Amino acid sequence: MRRAIPLTILAVVGTVLIVSVFLPPLENLGEDFTLFFDIIAVFAFFLGGGNLVRIHFNKLWRKRKDWGFSIVTLFGFFFMLVIGLLKIGNPGGIGADPTAEGSWFQETFNYVINPLQSTMYALLAFFVASASYRAFRAKNREATLLLLAAFIILLGRTPFGVMLTAWVPESWSIAQIPNLAVWIMNSPNLAGQRAIIIGIGLGVVSMSLRLILGIERSYLGEDRG
Template sequence: MKRQVPLLITLFVGTLLIFSVFIPPMENIGENFTLFFDIIAVFAFFLGGGNLVRVHISKLRRRKKDYGYSIITLVGFFFMLIVGLFKIGNPGGIAASVTAEGSIFQTTFTTVLIPLQSTMYALLAFFVASASYRAFRAKNREATLLLVAAFIILLGRTPFGMMLTSWVPDSFSVLQVPNLAIWIMNSPNLAGQRAIIIGIGLGVVSMSLRLILGVERTYLGEDRG
């Protein structure tokens, strides 16, 4: 019951969706299942939210290191939850969209979440710069190729790259850095990407078969009690 039923569900649902591709009246089944995913995702997020609360409350109870920040996290979480679910401070009331302009929910999103999110990603620019230093030391032929390709792409996307090779005559325009960057993107880069994409495709097909046939069972976890 604990392991056989889930395996049977996976086998049935997976096989059904594979056959649906070949049977025209069943074509829309994939779309319906995607809709189920969307509904299940809500509960999964509630579960995730519940786990977040549980982890931080346990941190608070045990007075673990930096437990004060857990209070901030919980306050932020419940604040968004209450303001969003009950549409508090929403100009259009409960009937209007939760993301209506001027609502507390939307204002918090634009003044707190967007700056935090983009700064978190922008912070990576500094770590990328440090990684560049290490990567850009051409130790062997492969590293040199990586370095040259990255350098041309970087230069080709800036006005400096355009300025640097503007003297190259039009008959050799392919040698101008911006055009060279386009060629690298469209030819050797595309070739490498295709090899990776085809490899991923083959991997997904084999992993899907392993899952559907019940060979791969790690997603079920371990039995406890």
């Protein structure tokens, strides 16, 4: 019973959504189901948020390893919740846009969340460098091709690349590094991406059919269908 209900819901909704693509009166059904999903997901947040608070309170209570971080987490959680719900400092009052300039919520966003997010994202610059140092080595023929392409793209994205091949006449402009970089992105890269995308599309079809037919049940913890 515990498995039959989710499997039935999946089979019915999956089939109806596939069929609705071909039946005009049902064509909005996809949107409706997305909406249902969003509503359920919002309620599920109580589970997630509640879990987060419970785990960190527990950690704090029992003074487990690294309990200091839990104070920061809990403070951040409740601080944002309160100033967002009560719209503290919002010039428009309780009925206004929560992100109005001047509200505590917006200020926290601008001066805390914004720099924190940017910092995490900025780590990419460092990691790209260390990953490419390790990965781009001419170990075999394919790796050498990859290395060459990487060189051209990297140079092509800088004014340095423009300078390097500025002497190439206009009639041979394809050989200029920036244009060569665009060509790599536009032709070989594109062909490869499309092949991957076609494969993904077919993979999704086959996986969805397995799920709808109830053959794939490993996510329910079963080995056999």
